[in-house]
Amino acid sequence: MIYLDFAAATPVNDKALKAMGPYFAEEFFNPSSPYLPAKKVAAEYESAKAVIARAIGAKATDLVITAGATEANNLAFTALSLGEAEPTFKILYLETEHDSVRRVAEQCGGVAIQVLPSGLIDLEDLKGKITDGTELISVSLVNNELGTIQPLAEVAKIVREIRLDRMRRGVKRQLLLHSDASQALNLLDVNVARLGVDLMTLNSAKIYGPKGVGALYVSHEAKLRPLVAGGGQEQGLRSGTENVPGVIGFATVVAEAKKHVKNNRAKYRELRRILLDELQGYELINKKHTLDNFVILCYNGLDAERLVFLLEDKGVYVATGAACAASKGVRSHVLKAIGLSDSEIAGSLRLSLGELNDAEQMHEAARIINEVVLAERARING
Amino acid sequence: MIYLDFAAATPVNDKALKAMGPYFAEEFFNPSSPYLPAKKVAAEYESAKAVIARAIGAKATDLVITAGATEANNLAFTALSLGEAEPTFKILYLETEHDSVRRVAEQCGGVAIQVLPSGLIDLEDLKGKITDGTELISVSLVNNELGTIQPLAEVAKIVREIRLDRMRRGVKRQLLLHSDASQALNLLDVNVARLGVDLMTLNSAKIYGPKGVGALYVSHEAKLRPLVAGGGQEQGLRSGTENVPGVIGFATVVAEAKKHVKNNRAKYRELRRILLDELQGYELINKKHTLDNFVILCYNGLDAERLVFLLEDKGVYVATGAACAASKGVRSHVLKAIGLSDSEIAGSLRLSLGELNDAEQMHEAARIINEVVLAERARING
Numbered sequence: 091m092i093y094l095d096f097a098a099a100t101p102v103n104d105k106a107l108k109a110m111g112p113y114f115a116e117e118f119f120n121p122s123s124p125y126l127p128a129k130k131v132a133a134e135y136e137s138a139k140a141v142i143a144r145a146i147g148a149k150a151t152d153l154v155i156t157a158g159a160t161e162a163n164n165l166a167f168t169a170l171s172l173g174e175a176e177p178t179f180k181i182l183y184l185e186t187e188h189d190s191v192r193r194v195a196e197q198c199g200g201v202a203i204q205v206l207p208s209g210l211i212d213l214e215d216l217k218g219k220i221t222d223g224t225e226l227i228s229v230s231l232v233n234n235e236l237g238t239i240q241p242l243a244e245v246a247k248i249v250r251e252i253r254l255d256r257m258r259r260g261v262k263r264q265l266l267l268h269s270d271a272s273q274a275l276n277l278l279d280v281n282v283a284r285l286g287v288d289l290m291t292l293n294s295a296k297i298y299g300p301k302g303v304g305a306l307y308v309s310h311e312a313k314l315r316p317l318v319a320g321g322g323q324e325q326g327l328r329s330g331t332e333n334v335p336g337v338i339g340f341a342t343v344v345a346e347a348k349k350h351v352k353n354n355r356a357k358y359r360e361l362r363r364i365l366l367d368e369l370q371g372y373e374l375i376n377k378k379h380t381l382d383n384f385v386i387l388c389y390n391g392l393d394a395e396r397l398v399f400l401l402e403d404k405g406v407y408v409a410t411g412a413a414c415a416a417s418k419g420v421r422s423h424v425l426k427a428i429g430l431s432d433s434e435i436a437g438s439l440r441l442s443l444g445e446l447n448d449a450e451q452m453h454e455a456a457r458i459i460n461e462v463v464l465a466e467r468a469r470i471n472g
Numbered sequence: 473m474i475y476l477d478f479a480a481a482t483p484v485n486d487k488a489l490k491a492m493g494p495y496f497a498e499e500f501f502n503p504s505s506p507y508l509p510a511k512k513v514a515a516e517y518e519s520a521k522a523v524i525a526r527a528i529g530a531k532a533t534d535l536v537i538t539a540g541a542t543e544a545n546n547l548a549f550t551a552l553s554l555g556e557a558e559p560t561f562k563i564l565y566l567e568t569e570h571d572s573v574r575r576v577a578e579q580c581g582g583v584a585i586q587v588l589p590s591g592l593i594d595l596e597d598l599k600g601k602i603t604d605g606t607e608l609i610s611v612s613l614v615n616n617e618l619g620t621i622q623p624l625a626e627v628a629k630i631v632r633e634i635r636l637d638r639m640r641r642g643v644k645r646q647l648l649l650h651s652d653a654s655q656a657l658n659l660l661d662v663n664v665a666r667l668g669v670d671l672m673t674l675n676s677a678k679i680y681g682p683k684g685v686g687a688l689y690v691s692h693e694a695k696l697r698p699l700v701a702g703g704g705q706e707q708g709l710r711s712g713t714e715n716v717p718g719v720i721g722f723a724t725v726v727a728e729a730k731k732h733v734k735n736n737r738a739k740y741r742e743l744r745r746i747l748l749d750e751l752q753g754y755e756l757i758n759k760k761h762t763l764d765n766f767v768i769l770c771y772n773g774l775d776a777e778r779l780v781f782l783l784e785d786k787g788v789y790v791a792t793g794a795a796c797a798a799s800k801g802v803r804s805h806v807l808k809a810i811g812l813s814d815s816e817i818a819g820s821l822r823l824s825l826g827e828l829n830d831a832e833q834m835h836e837a838a839r840i841i842n843e844v845v846l847a848e849r850a851r852i853n854g
Contacts, residue, residue, distance in 0.1 A: 190702030320572030
């Protein structure tokens with residue numbers, strides 16, 4: 091098996107599994123209980139949060155642990171003010187965002203910011219759309235279908251200028267920058283202050299941690315409302331008995347990711363190079379400004395869904411885009427946004443590389459993909 | 473260590489841990505991915521949901537998997553209609569409910585239904601408070617502090633009569649019955665049709681399954697709105713990549729719970745009897761209509777928080793009430809609701825028995841508690 095769909099799911103790594111182990115059965119206590127073994131668990135839970143927070147230059151109390159990136163993205167939008175008359179352009183979001191941002195933004199009347207054919211945010215479009223009513227701008231750090239790394243610091247600079255201008259003019263409305271950084275932590279040096287974000291989504295399941303755990307970084311500027319009320323855990327912003335093993339596992343993989351950023355980048359640069367050298371008859375979609383573990387290939391005229399099926403038969407697992415969108419048979423809104431035609435979208439494959447891959451697998455994958463593509467072209471042409 | 477706080481947290485049992493194992497690393501695929509190994513995971517996830525659903529007489533598609541009971545309780549309240557002018561008494565909830573019901577009910581202007589000194593719902597108070605505006609009634613199956621088993625079928629009968637009456641009179645408003653059954657599944661035969669509920673909360677972490685997983689049963693009568701939007705998982709009602717190992721573990725313990733209901737009841741009846749026989753100088757708070765694994769003791773004149781601390785020192789772990797409330801130093805609203813004085817509340821201990829306990833431990837616990845209580849009485853009086 092050659093698995094090339096790490097953007098959809100990653101296996102939990104051994105260190106994380108080992109770290110989580112004791113918290114299922116031996117150290118199972120409720121962190122809110124008053125006796126010492128429970129307080130020890132509570133302290134270890136807080137330490138784990140501190141590890142995650144430190145990795146992005148924040149403090150444990152700046153994090154709200156959630157059941158994953160989707161919940162964290164949803165929670166970010168509770169920073170919006172509640173008002174009778176909604177201002178225009180209150181929410182701006184990048185048109186290539188994941189559904190967990192798009193759906194919520196749309197529900198709140200959000201307006202999409204365009205991307206350039208490169209997949210990068212169109213900063214002029216952003217500037218043109220910010221009004222005195224704009225409260226929240228949501229731009230992912232890395233796109234989940236293309237791997238495109240957005241110039242978040244530049245977006246943050248614009249946000250800061252607008253804030254200053256508003257202050258001068260006595261406009262009191264908040265302007266917050268949210269970023270979904272789900273795919274980024276093992277390949278980019280992520281720091282909330284340097285990036286200039288007020289809200290940032292993290293995801294355990296995309297960086298070899300357990301599923302069902304994520305976090306939202308919340309700066310002091312942002313005031314959230316809970317999506318889930320109750321016992322008052324997570325500073326009252328997300329109630330429910332803490333998922334202790336999940337957070338312990340999450341912290342373990344965040345620390346690992348942070349430690350190996352440089353090596354990971356070098357590894358994936360090399361693996362990507364092998365694929366691009368040896369694959370034939372494709373057009374590369376994500377040429378620049380991308381994480382090296384994303385390889386987006388367009389085989390114009392072919393049906394990528396059929397390719398996925400044929401490749402699976404030969405033990406190579408790839409995707410046509412986001413798993414949750416693909417499962418509904420929806421054409422990628424991301425590929426459409428960067429200007430691909432319907433036929434190009436239909437012929438596009440997402441290869442996302444990960445820890446289980448090595449150079450040998452890349453040679454083999456390239457050989458198999460070439461073979462399948464060639465056969466498909468032959469079949470279609472007669 | 474004698475742990476007597478299973479209502480706060482339970483260790484994950486071996487069968488569940490073993491069942492979850494492969495889904496962390498080997499079977500890590502995203503259930504929404506298109507290739508066969510992912511589809512296999514998706515099928516196993518659905519089978520696990522079917523096991524949980526069948527245990528309560530429902531179908532997999534009637535369940536929305538959540539990150540726990542708190543989220544499930546919150547989700548239940550999205551069944552309320554959205555309207556400009558809120559009707560009076562739209563929400564009725566039992567005053568002894570867990571904070572994850574109370575807080576949300578209060579936010580929505582809910583009105584509390586009183587309990588009798590027995591802890592049972594005051595059905596006359598309920599009947600008196602239902603108006604033509606009432607849409608949702610929330611009554612837990614088992615109280616989390618007392619173990620009191622509510623006569624849910626009687627509540628459901630009242631709900632059915634009101635519905636019929638509304639139909640006759642042409643009143644179109646929905647009337648739904650929600651029940652938090654978090655504590656019940658291993659000691660009661662829970663069946664949604666027999667209980668007559670439209671919405672029911674289940675919890676993995678209280679029945680020896682993993683933390684961070686729960687479910688809401690949703691009848692065809694109830695139409696929910698998602699708390700968390702995105703990729704459209706869980707019938708569009710709760711987006712986010714599925715927590716596969718969590719749900720596999722949850723299903724395993726639900727099946728176990730169901731299988732052992734009778735044996736569990738016999739076991740805890742006997743353990744409870746030992747405690748009540750051998751303990752001295754207490755007043756029993758939960759005399760009747762209670763799960764046998766709950767033993768609520770009042771040592772009037774003593775400080776239960778001090779007792780918890782002294783007992784811990786001798787290796788006996790007990791609680792003063794719900795862990796999440798206790799951690800905030802809040803006096804129990806449940807004990808107040810059943811008519812206890814402040815001094816009685818201050819002197820009350822919750823012992824909740826579980827799988828790790830046996831008769832020998834009960835003898836030992838009774839001896840230690842008696843000793844500690846005697847010493848405390850002596851200290852105070854002398």
